[in-house]
Amino acid sequence: MSMKTSRGERPLRPSSIAKREAILAAAQEAFLAHGYDAVTMDSIARDSEVAKQTLYGHFGSKEALFLELVRSQTRAASERVMNEPPPIAPDDDARSVLGRVLRDQLDTVLAPHLLALRRLVIGLLAPFPDLARELYEHGAQRAIRSLAELIGRLDDAELLAVPDADRAATQLNWLVMGEPVNRAMLLGDDAARIGLDTAAHVDEALDVFLAAYGR
């Protein structure tokens, strides 16, 4: 992934950064409320209180703006999940290390604006296949790669016995995320969180995972 913003590598001045943020915020609200087709560059310029010329200077088209919005949101979320797997302390065990990471990850994945973006992008797979691919790469796949790295370290520390860390990470990810994400996609954002005891849910997934891969 080496896609750039419409401004490429040129640094932005502070006022320009603020306008860019205002545009992205207004665009997000509009796209999530009305869907892609119903939103126009005119309405985004109005909502974000910037001149149309400024809007087009930052984002050359509605499509470019939409792409950048989804990209920046998914990247921000995936950095929140796990920028760097936590170091393993001498008295750590696999359950406590993995539990901490998975609870954070579940909270991040279930953030309402991310779920709404995910629904929007899934519905737009046919016209925007590259965008959906980015959500795949920066979403679940990035979380799974980070988990695989952590699982590899736990294996090195002899706290797990894992023949294939990528496979184990994929299995653990979906043990935890599968049901809440499916609920969120089809029942709405609240249904994924209300009544979900994150800690208990993660613990139950880890019961299964550690039965297979624990030492």
Place this chain on the structure above:
Amino acid sequence: MSMKTSRGERPLRPSSIAKREAILAAAQEAFLAHGYDAVTMDSIARDSEVAKQTLYGHFGSKEALFLELVRSQTRAASERVMNEPPPIAPDDDARSVLGRVLRDQLDTVLAPHLLALRRLVIGLLAPFPDLARELYEHGAQRAIRSLAELIGRLDDAELLAVPDADRAATQLNWLVMGEPVNRAMLLGDDAARIGLDTAAHVDEALDVFLAAYGR
């Protein structure tokens, strides 16, 4: 769930059933190709070669037709998955019984027209929340209920040791379905199937599941 077709309980004559099928087939093709908003009752009447009066006699509105289409497809699929859990033979083991069911289920879930409907319904959660709920109930939830029943029988037969069959069924479902369905939603129908060795994928999920719940 006790929603009826627009014709309620009145039985249809054979010619009427054929017209109804033609309408549903044309509607499915149109909705999947162009999205909900772009399709009209006029275009569906034309594509299915029925009179508009006949179309409205079967389905009172575009919305009713869309609801019935998704409902009939998801029901047909969920009946294909597992109408009745298979009986357990004296020489069966849990891996072979569950493996058979899960391979069938994966093939059904990954049928392209169902994946496309799923994407469409997810993108339309805001205007059609009841429809998405039906896809949830008749989709993953029905598969999970059937799996739970089967897991309960395997527990009764002392081929598994499962304290909570519903939880175990949910975990097994997402161990198997999570990654392929996520790929299908974001990378397209082919990405979910191409390169997927269904039997090996199910076996790897069962390795984890049986480590936790096997005897």
